[in-house]
Amino acid sequence: MTKIIALTNQKGGVGKTTTAVNLAASLSALDRRVLLVDLDPQGHATMGSGIDKHELDGSILDVLMGDSRAPEVILDCPDTGYALLPSNGDLTAAEVDLLNRDEGRERFLADALNSVASEYDVVLIDCPPSLNMLTVNGLTAAHGVLIPLQCEFYALEGLSALLDTIDQIRDSVNPNLAIHGIVRTMYDSRNSLTRDVSKQLRDYFGDTLLKTTIPRNVRVAEAPSHGLPVTKYARFSRGSQAHRVLAKELIRRLSL
Numbered sequence: 001m002t003k004i005i006a007l008t009n010q011k012g013g014v015g016k017t018t019t020a021v022n023l024a025a026s027l028s029a030l031d032r033r034v035l036l037v038d039l040d041p042q043g044h045a046t047m048g049s050g051i052d053k054h055e056l057d058g059s060i061l062d063v064l065m066g067d068s069r070a071p072e073v074i075l076d077c078p079d080t081g082y083a084l085l086p087s088n089g090d091l092t093a094a095e096v097d098l099l100n101r102d103e104g105r106e107r108f109l110a111d112a113l114n115s116v117a118s119e120y121d122v123v124l125i126d127c128p129p130s131l132n133m134l135t136v137n138g139l140t141a142a143h144g145v146l147i148p149l150q151c152e153f154y155a156l157e158g159l160s161a162l163l164d165t166i167d168q169i170r171d172s173v174n175p176n177l178a179i180h181g182i183v184r185t186m187y188d189s190r191n192s193l194t195r196d197v198s199k200q201l202r203d204y205f206g207d208t209l210l211k212t213t214i215p216r217n218v219r220v221a222e223a224p225s226h227g228l229p230v231t232k233y234a235r236f237s238r239g240s241q242a243h244r245v246l247a248k249e250l251i252r253r254l255s256l
């Protein structure tokens with residue numbers, strides 16, 4: 001069965017898009033059929049997949065607004081191995097429009113994915129860096145969330161707001177929404193604060209804290225400017241290898 005996974009954390013710059021793109025590429029390299037949904041008006045997952053966000057014929061906005069069906073907008077990204085539902089700045093308008101609807105405004109993405117999800121083994125949703133109506137749409141469409149997190153002092157504070165939102169979504173539109181895991185990004189085990197935060201996460205979340213950590217690695221940061229996942233841009237880099245290990249951990253854990 002298809003697993004729909006939202007990568008979410010309202011904090012910007014924690015590695016949501018990086019994890020989404022590289023996980024999509026790693027899972028497809030392991031023969032999973034993957035759809036990456038760019039739900040962020042910044043369109044970083046789109047650009048990072050080698051697609052120019054300024055030159056789109058159609059985007060996720062058209063799908064959310066009901067002007068196009070998802071298969072008409074989904075692009076095959078031959079360089080990455082996965083399919084992409086692209087996004088760009090036009091999506092900012094959707095947030096406002098979605099907010100102004102009275103009913104069913106949480107469900108536009110869930111409805112849009114309904115007809116296509118079964119063509120994929122995994123659907124990854126790259127959420128924007130806020131707890132807005134777009135993110136609510138992502139959490140409503142998903143079976144579970146993956147939370148990328150940087151081991152910093154304020155990381156835990158932001159996490160409680162996210163957990164509250166997840167609880168609200170469970171109480172309303174998506175009672176079975178699971179937390180599939182917390183993934184530590186830009187990880188540096190030599191840093192004592194990193195180790196302290198890791199320990200707190202382990203104490204509080206137990207097994208929900210994934211074993212794989214993604215190291216800070218310059219190749220990971222360079223890859224998007226080449227429109228490639230790091231697993232294609234620098235296959236043998238530490239960053240690339242870590243994303244592959246993460247994909248395997250999720251495959252085992254979620255039976256993907």
Ligand code: ADP
Binds near residue numbers: 217
């Ligand atoms: P988010 O989507 O949460 O805003 P991004 O994935 O865009 O975060 O990452 C923020 C910045 O950090 C980007 O410039 C990205 O290239 C960089 N980055 C992310 N993960 C790593 C990593 N493991 N090593 C080095 N740089 C990283």
Ligand code: MG
Binds near residue numbers: 016018040044127
């Ligand atoms: Mg992002």
